[in-house]
Amino acid sequence: MPIRRILIANRGEIAVRVIRSCRQLGLETVLAVSDADRDSLGARLADRTLCIGPAPASLSYLKPEIIVQAALGSDADAIHPGYGFLSERADLARLCEDESIVFIGPTSAQIEAVGDKLKARAEAEAAGVPTAPGGAVARVEEAVALGRRIGAPLLVKAVGGGGGRGMKRVDDLADLPAAVSMAAAEAGAAFGDERVYLERFVARGRHIEVQVLGDGNGEVIHLGERDCSVQRRYQKLIEETPAPGLSEALRAEIREAGVRYAKRLAYRGAGTVEFLVDVERQAFYFLEMNARIQVEHPVTELATGVDLVAEQIAVADGNGLSLSQSDVEVSGCAVECRINAEDPACEFRPTPGTVRLAEWPSGEGLRVDTHIVTGAAVPPYYDSLLAKVIAHGPDRATALERLRQGLRRTLIEGVATNIGFHLAVLDDPEFQAGGVDTGYLARFLDRADPPSEA
Amino acid sequence: MSLTSKDVAEIMRMLEASGFDSLTLEMDGVKLELNRSGATTPAVQARAPAPSPSPTLAPAHAHAQPSAAPAPAEAGLVEVTAPLLGIFYRTPRPGEPPFVEVGAKVQPQTVIGIIEVMKLMNSVSAGVCGEVVEVLAPSGVMVEYGQVLVRIRPEA
Numbered sequence: 001m002p003i004r005r006i007l008i009a010n011r012g013e014i015a016v017r018v019i020r021s022c023r024q025l026g027l028e029t030v031l032a033v034s035d036a037d038r039d040s041l042g043a044r045l046a047d048r049t050l051c052i053g054p055a056p057a058s059l060s061y062l063k064p065e066i067i068v069q070a071a072l073g074s075d076a077d078a079i080h081p082g083y084g085f086l087s088e089r090a091d092l093a094r095l096c097e098d099e100s101i102v103f104i105g106p107t108s109a110q111i112e113a114v115g116d117k118l119k120a121r122a123e124a125e126a127a128g129v130p131t132a133p134g135g136a137v138a139r140v141e142e143a144v145a146l147g148r149r150i151g152a153p154l155l156v157k158a159v160g161g162g163g164g165r166g167m168k169r170v171d172d173l174a175d176l177p178a179a180v181s182m183a184a185a186e187a188g189a190a191f192g193d194e195r196v197y198l199e200r201f202v203a204r205g206r207h208i209e210v211q212v213l214g215d216g217n218g219e220v221i222h223l224g225e226r227d228c229s230v231q232r233r234y235q236k237l238i239e240e241t242p243a244p245g246l247s248e249a250l251r252a253e254i255r256e257a258g259v260r261y262a263k264r265l266a267y268r269g270a271g272t273v274e275f276l277v278d279v280e281r282q283a284f285y286f287l288e289m290n291a292r293i294q295v296e297h298p299v300t301e302l303a304t305g306v307d308l309v310a311e312q313i314a315v316a317d318g319n320g321l322s323l324s325q326s327d328v329e330v331s332g333c334a335v336e337c338r339i340n341a342e343d344p345a346c347e348f349r350p351t352p353g354t355v356r357l358a359e360w361p362s363g364e365g366l367r368v369d370t371h372i373v374t375g376a377a378v379p380p381y382y383d384s385l386l387a388k389v390i391a392h393g394p395d396r397a398t399a400l401e402r403l404r405q406g407l408r409r410t411l412i413e414g415v416a417t418n419i420g421f422h423l424a425v426l427d428d429p430e431f432q433a434g435g436v437d438t439g440y441l442a443r444f445l446d447r448a449d450p451p452s453e454a
Numbered sequence: 455m456s457l458t459s460k461d462v463a464e465i466m467r468m469l470e471a472s473g474f475d476s477l478t479l480e481m482d483g484v485k486l487e488l489n490r491s492g493a494t495t496p497a498v499q500a501r502a503p504a505p506s507p508s509p510t511l512a513p514a515h516a517h518a519q520p521s522a523a524p525a526p527a528e529a530g531l532v533e534v535t536a537p538l539l540g541i542f543y544r545t546p547r548p549g550e551p552p553f554v555e556v557g558a559k560v561q562p563q564t565v566i567g568i569i570e571v572m573k574l575m576n577s578v579s580a581g582v583c584g585e586v587v588e589v590l591a592p593s594g595v596m597v598e599y600g601q602v603l604v605r606i607r608p609e610a
Binding site: 035050051052053054060065066068069070073074095 | 574596599
């Protein structure tokens with residue numbers, strides 16, 4: 001039976017984004033909201049709103065059984081999980097499978113395969129996708145032997161970690177046994193999983209990821225790559241496509257590796273295969289796969305003209321992919337800035353509150369994905385993302401100039417934002433030259449505000 | 455610089471979209487005072503049910519209006535709201551009499567209904583001593599978090 005009503009189990013800008021595609025497809029929307037989001041823009045745009053619980057996410061957006069009950073009770077045929085929250089929780093996908101609700105995403109087995117770092121790494125090896133030298137270590141003696149083979153510096157990573165959490169850098173192999181013991185104990189406490197593995201530390205790395213779409217039967221295409229190297233404490237701030245300054249051979253290899261990985265899983269829906277590009281060695285290693293739509297998907301949409309949310313829905317509906325690899329063309333450049341309610345002057349502290357005034361820019365090549373309008377609340381319970389301002393142009397310089405003009409015309413009052421910080425980065429010659437590594441933003445911050453000697 | 459009629463219209467739109475009721479602007483010897491007509495603070499009221507389906511974007515303040523709220527309740531009543539989203543049942547089993555009817559005397563721990571979430575039954579208790587004066591939620595229908603299930607006149 002074709003999908004006609006979708007329950008959206010998310011909030012903020014992605015809820016609004018999914019509603020937009022649903023409307024274009026003529027699909028009805030039911031938005032699951034917490035008590036804090038009853039008056040959000042998404043709640044006003046959705047055909048129906050259901051309050052699923054109190055403001056804290058652990059009591060609302062993170063409750064799979066409540067979400068599925070809400071879908072059943074509102075006669076929704078499908079659930080779109082957005083990103084974050086339950087999007088990569090195999091138990092929600094499995095509940096949907098049990099209740100014959102379409103989960104707009106991969107299968108529960110695929111979520112499990114990529115959610116476990118060691119399984120994901122093993123799949124990469126099986127798919128012939130390069131991984132950083134390293135591997136699992138069950139005992140300290142094993143770690144010492146493997147550490148000698150990899151060489152220092154290296155990273156001790158928690159199997160259950162991710163996004164920068166549960167990682168330790170070891171510069172001297174003499175420190176390795178202590179670091180492994182400590183990392184295992186910390187991982188057990190933080191993730192309920194003591195397993196750790198070792199990986200070579202890449203001194204200068206770029207975060208480059210491949211957007212893929214799979215039909216679930218082994219057909220997989222890519223929609224180019226995104227460079228997300230501008231990060232602060234592993235939080236992405238600026239993303240762009242295509243990745244600047246990459247040799248065409250390396251670019252093609254990375255894209256093919258992403259497709260190979262997803263093909264190995266017979267991946268269903270939209271996903272992203274993340275790689276670390278070792279700048280000095282001109283090599284790349286598999287990092288992880290994100291089994292969901294990503295925050296930064298609009299840069300790919302602007303450069304390819306493909307509506308990724310619509311593709312997700314089409315695949316979930318059993319219609320397969322609407323395009324083949326030869327139909328995909330990455331045209332020009334697109335760059336995105338994540339506008340957060342945080343104060344760069346106070347160590348990027350979140351600044352929840354009420355937005356007194358919100359004016360977003362429009363213009364040639366500009367796109368703004370947001371749930372923030374004048375009067376909107378920024379509750380303290382969730383992440384601080386206010387909007388994504390994305391600019392597209394025939395070349396990178398034009399895209400950057402449009403982005404700069406767009407940010408200058410943006411007016412947000414009532415909460416502090418990082419717009420000024422973005423403008424400073426966009427004006428920085430090193431960023432303008434393109435191809436910065438993941439250590440760039442920390443260096444930029446040190447330059448702008450050198451640690452005091454006093 | 456002075457204000458054109460276009461500027462004033464723009465400012466009025468901004469006020470309309472804001473959470474404020476009045477605005478005073480003084481510049482270059484011009485004073486503009488705007489008041490939202492009939493601006494009153496909506497009375498504190500029971501949690502309204504989900505907004506009715508609306509394909510268009512309603513202005514922000516429309517949702518503060520007690521439009522879809524149930525008929526105004528008698529003052530001093532205590533509302534028992536759904537502690538979670540799920541299917542509300544007034545009876546312990548199909549065919550059995552309801553947990554409570556209008557007129558029933560309840561204690562804080564008296565069960566007034568159950569809410570089913572994916573086959574898990576959660577009982578809802580009255581929370582106060584008093585008399586049930588109204589049962590709002592029908593049996594077998596999904597209720598949202600915070601939705602009013604029954605109203606109770608507390609014992610003095």
